[in-house]
Each structure stands twice: as C-alpha cells, then as structure tokens.
Amino acid sequence: MTLETRTATEIRAEGRKLVGYAATFGVETRILDFHETIAPGAFAASLRSNPDILALVDHDAGKVLARTRSGSLRLSEDAHGLKFEIALPETSLGRDILAMATRGDLGGMSFGFTVPEGGDEWRGDKRTLRNVVLHEISVVQSWPAYGGTSVQARSRQQRTDADRRIALLEMEALNVAV
Template sequence: MNVERRFATGATVEGRQLVGLAAPFGSQTRIADFREVIAPGAFTRTLSENRDILALVDHDAGKVLGRTRSGTLELREAEGGLAYRITLPDTTTGNDLRALAERGDLGGVSMGFVATRDSWDGELRTLHEVELHEISIVQAHAAYPTTTVSLRSRGNGGLRNDPRFRWLELQP
C-alpha cells in the first residue's frame, strides 16, 4: 500500500475551529510528471465506511489535531470537494495553529490517501475513488490551489517516517 499526499492552500480564522476544503473536485494540478484531478464522489466510499481518519499537523502522527472517531474531525463531500471541520485542541500545537491561521501563515491542507480507483488519459490522472487516511494542516506550499483553511467558533453552527508509505513532495 502506497499512501500518496496532496496539498491545498488558503487560510482565514474565526473561533476555535478550522474549517475548509481539503481536496477540490475538478481542479487540475501538476504532480511530478503528470497532471491530476479529483472526481466528484471520490471520497463517498471511504466516508461511508466510518473509518477513523486523523487530522494532523504536517503529516506528523505525534501531532493529532482531531479524529473522526471522537467527532473532533468532521468530513463530508460538498459540491466543491472534500470539506472538513476540525475542533482545535486547547494545546500548544492547537493554539500555535490558530495563531498561524489568524496571521495567514499556514500553507494549506494536505491529505494522505491510497487511490483505489483511478484512470489515465495520457498524462492526466483522474482519482475516482480514494481510501482517505488523514488530512493535515501544513505549513508548506500546496498542490491543489483551491483548498481552504479557516477558523470558526463551534458555538454557531509521523506518518512521514513510516516506511510503509511513499510520500510525494509536491511543487506549487
């Protein structure tokens, strides 16, 4: 199993929740020597399986921000892509991310996934179905230009070092 990683950008702040788009549908990006696009519905199966998906900082399993099992990470397919909501922990890491988001210093969102169904048309890869393992708030640049991070109030409304995974370093 090779877990792949993709990045996305954008950040605004409000309250203690990070809210945004982790993976846009229909937005092409350049990955090494090919282009890639995520098809609508690519996350339907993995979300319906009620997997315990993590929210991390920079793909570091030692910096957990939330998880679907506890309800501190909520994921859903929206019209534009994979939407998320993370309730930030009251920890040094959570508070630091909040401050970085308020300043606009976060690089965006990334996801770690395994492509379970894809297709190729020349150099264009379309992801039709993925097995999502984690999303990460990252300080690096993004591959998908239309993902977002914003911080909201709830009141209204390591894997990197794991030899089992292959990480792709991406250029914006």
C-alpha cells in the same frame, strides 16, 4: 498500496475551529510528471467506511489535531469538494495552529490517501481520482502541492467574496514564484 499526499484549497479559523476544504473537485493540478483531477464522489465510500480519519499537522502522526472517531473532526463531500471542520484542542499545538491561521501564515490543507484497484483512471499523463481511501487530512505549514491553495484566518466575521479572491490570487502568485 503507497500512501499518497496532496495539498489543496482553503482553511480558515472560526472561533476555535478550522473550517474549509481539504480537496476540491474538477481542478487540474500538476503532480511531478503528470496532471491530476479529483472527481466528485472520490471520497464518498471512504467517508462511509472509515470510522477513524485523522487531522494532522504536515502529515505527522505525532501531531494529531482531531479525529473523526472522537467527533473533533467532521468531514463531508459537497459539490465543491471534501469539506472539513476541526475543533482545535486546547494544547500548545492547537493554540500554535490557531495563531498561525489567524495571522495567515499557514500554507493550506492536504490529504493522505491510497487508491484501491480501479480507483483512478489514466489517459496519457492525466490521472483522475474516482475513488480513494482517505487516511488523514493535514494542515500544511509551508508550501502546498496544489496551486490555488489559500489559508485564511477569521473570527466570527465573514470575508467577502472579493477578499477571498484577493487572498487566492496572492497565494497563486506565491506558488508561481516558488
């Protein structure tokens, strides 16, 4: 199986943690010459069976931010998608990522996965991911593959829904321009 990566959704800083969604369900995205959607529950089996999923920077195994085995990465599925919480390390990499998130300079989140036999469904040029083996999630510093990706930083104060919508629209406009 070939490792695939996808970029999606939102990330924000809360204290020394990054929180958000690495993938969202039911959102169609164009990947090369096909369209792809992630079905609810696509990560469930992997989250139950894989004891060590990594949080990386730009899918680089040399840039580990956290991992589920140590508890510094928490992953769960809810109705919206694959939710994450990364406790950033007190390292130069952790501080750099936190500073970039605070300034709003990150591109989004991504995830690396393989698809087991029968884990996807094709209908013409439309692919639905129903069951994937999750290997890692990544903070993406540049451009995300999925449109609508947003990266915001915030401290303990909460952003309003209007602020989040404006940030998403700004990111979508940047993705269209690229």
